Amino acid sequence: MSLDWIYWAISWILLFWHSAWDRIGVPAGEVLGTNWSWILAIVFLVVTVRVILFPVFVKQIKSQRAMQALQPKVKELQEKHKGDRETLQKEMMELYRVEKANPLMGCLPMFLQIPVFLGLFHILRRLNPERTVNIDIYGWSAEQFYDASKANLFAAPIAGKFGSTAEELVAMGASGVTVKVVAGILVVIMILTTYLTSRQMILKTGWAEDPQQKMIQRLMLYGIPASLLISGAIFPIGVIIYWVTNNLVTLGQQQWVLRKFPPPPMPAGKTAKPVAKQTGGRPPAKPGATTAGKPVPGDSKAKPAGIFARKANGAQPEPAAPAPAREGLKPKPGAKPVNPKKRRPAKRPG
Numbered sequence: 001m002s003l004d005w006i007y008w009a010i011s012w013i014l015l016f017w018h019s020a021w022d023r024i025g026v027p028a029g030e031v032l033g034t035n036w037s038w039i040l041a042i043v044f045l046v047v048t049v050r051v052i053l054f055p056v057f058v059k060q061i062k063s064q065r066a067m068q069a070l071q072p073k074v075k076e077l078q079e080k081h082k083g084d085r086e087t088l089q090k091e092m093m094e095l096y097r098v099e100k101a102n103p104l105m106g107c108l109p110m111f112l113q114i115p116v117f118l119g120l121f122h123i124l125r126r127l128n129p130e131r132t133v134n135i136d137i138y139g140w141s142a143e144q145f146y147d148a149s150k151a152n153l154f155a156a157p158i159a160g161k162f163g164s165t166a167e168e169l170v171a172m173g174a175s176g177v178t179v180k181v182v183a184g185i186l187v188v189i190m191i192l193t194t195y196l197t198s199r200q201m202i203l204k205t206g207w208a209e210d211p212q213q214k215m216i217q218r219l220m221l222y223g224i225p226a227s228l229l230i231s232g233a234i235f236p237i238g239v240i241i242y243w244v245t246n247n248l249v250t251l252g253q254q255q256w257v258l259r260k261f262p263p264p265p266m267p268a269g270k271t272a273k274p275v276a277k278q279t280g281g282r283p284p285a286k287p288g289a290t291t292a293g294k295p296v297p298g299d300s301k302a303k304p305a306g307i308f309a310r311k312a313n314g315a316q317p318e319p320a321a322p323a324p325a326r327e328g329l330k331p332k333p334g335a336k337p338v339n340p341k342k343r344r345p346a347k348r349p350g
Contacts (some may be wrong), residue, residue, distance in 0.1 A: 124239060127157075
């Protein structure tokens with residue numbers, strides 16, 4: 001199957017945005033060693049593709065919500081068919097069919113962007129200022145082709161890559177050190193942002209119980225960023241700009257969608273216990289506990305403050321004040337004498 005239609009579409013979008021920035025007044029020459037009209041054309045190629053794929057992105061989020069809601073049923077099937085992997089897979093596929101959930105939907109936006117990525121990779125590889133034949137392919141004029149071949153990002157050509165050969169660098173008129181530094185920094189940013197896009201989603205939705213879905217999550221979180229450490233050396237700088245921009249747009253879109261459509265609450269066993277309002281946000285005190293030396297209001301079993309509170313804190317209780325000495329039983333002057341009651345003798349058993 002020919003991919004020429006993809007090359008034509010990507011070329012049209014790139015040339016459209018490049019012309020738009022020229023008309024707006026973005027300098028055609030280099031500023032800080034960068035041809036910003038071509039860099040912005042790549043950035044807005046990403047924006048255009050993401051706007052087109054936004055409905056698919058929303059379906060991805062809804063599918064992930066559906067998969068998360070099915071986790072209790074998936075766990076039941078795993079317990080029911082423990083040790084019988086074939087039956088388990090059949091039962092889960094039937095569950096997904098009935099509930100209209102697709103575990104592969106989480107990767108669909110990335111798969112749909114692969115042709116765009118490959119198309120841009122194909123076009124940038126053909127940018128060579130010494131090329132004199134077939135420079136008008138995919139709608140490019142000779143002037144546009146030559147201009148794009150000389151486009152730089154901080155003095156590194158957008159067609160250059162970390163693994164560019166000496167001949168390629170000479171043809172582009174670029175410094176090997178500059179290309180490696182710029183490309184290396186962009187590759188690190190590409191790996192980091194790719195990891196963060198997957199981590200952001202997993203932190204909000206949690207790890208899947210389904211082994212197949214969990215394997216996909218691990219691949220997205222660790223496998224793809226690790227592979228970029230090697231493959232990033234063969235990506236042109238313009239392609240890495242596309243990838244980094246795409247990751248940043250994804251982070252923003254995911255943050256917006258997760259706020260607008262928050263994940264369903266976690267199971268009751270994993271939620272935090274509510275705190276009573278009357279305690280001011282603190283856990284309710286146990287019966288008999290004291291607060292700042294005072295009994296808790298409304299607690300009939302609360303111990304009085306004082307020595308009991310000190311004993312609870314491990315401190316030694318203060319000695320009780322001695323009772324005043326009684327000076328006999330003499331009445332005070334002017335007072336009537338009071339005779340103490342005599343004790344009656346206990347009755348002897350008859």
